Amino acid sequence: MSLLEINNISISFVGLKAIDSLSFSVDEGSTVGLIGPNGAGKTTVFNCIARYFKPDQGQILFRGEDLLAFKPHEVIEKGIARTFQNMELFRSMTVQDNLLVGQHSRVNTGFFINAFSLRKKKINESQIKDKAAAVMDRFGLTPYANSRVISLPYGIQKKVEFARALVSEPKLILLDEPAAGMNPNETEEITELIKQLRSVDGITVLLVEHDMKLVRSICDEINVIDFGRKIAHGTPEEISRNPQVIEAYLGRQEENEYARA
């Protein structure tokens, strides 16, 4: 059984079929790419997994459980974290507070937790703070812990978003264009961090990214979608030689990026 299984999902927006009968799976411990030209439906797939959207048809299984039965915050509790294409940070809050916010569903306080605390693994506020401190240290963010996010360079802000996802100790992380807007040095750094998610943390990664060099260097396998449909699946080598993939990118904005990589 795969960690994540997308089975035949479709979703339409006012007549536009954004995802069309899409299926693919992500094995535990792997790094899987989801690529395709602009508007292909990649972020929509992430929004379906995170339960921001409900597909019109199909099934999404995470560790065999039907994700569509859950609410967005329950999906996070199940062990799925994500980063966003346009960074969704609390920009007027400090780095540390950004890492702590959103972790409250995991903190054992309140009536239900008291009622079930004997059976539930107790995660307390100070453990979350310790975890945030360790992640900040690892990402070189400790000097910025009390800085407001808005005052920091873009590359650092991207790392904060990445770090926030990690504090929730996910089993699966959905990365939406982590290298977008980064310079080559920052891209190299982020590539290394993504590699460590597997090697150090044992986290499974589903990656949407236009930087084909990055995708090819870290993905075990790649799914290619175009107009919401899967057009190819294979290893990075297989995908780079696939005529349908090359055709899908021809004349599109990404063509040069694709050919250069």
Ligand SMILES: Nc1ncnc2c1ncn2[C@@H]1O[C@H](COP(=O)(O)OP(=O)(O)OP(=O)(O)O)[C@@H](O)[C@H]1O
């Ligand atoms: N909430 C929405 N309402 C209406 N249309 C939407 C919505 N979300 C996405 N779409 C449309 O669905 C299609 C797929 O969009 P999506 O953002 O998933 O593509 P993408 O592959 O992530 O693109 P990009 O690489 O440019 O980020 C597009 O035509 C987009 O305009």
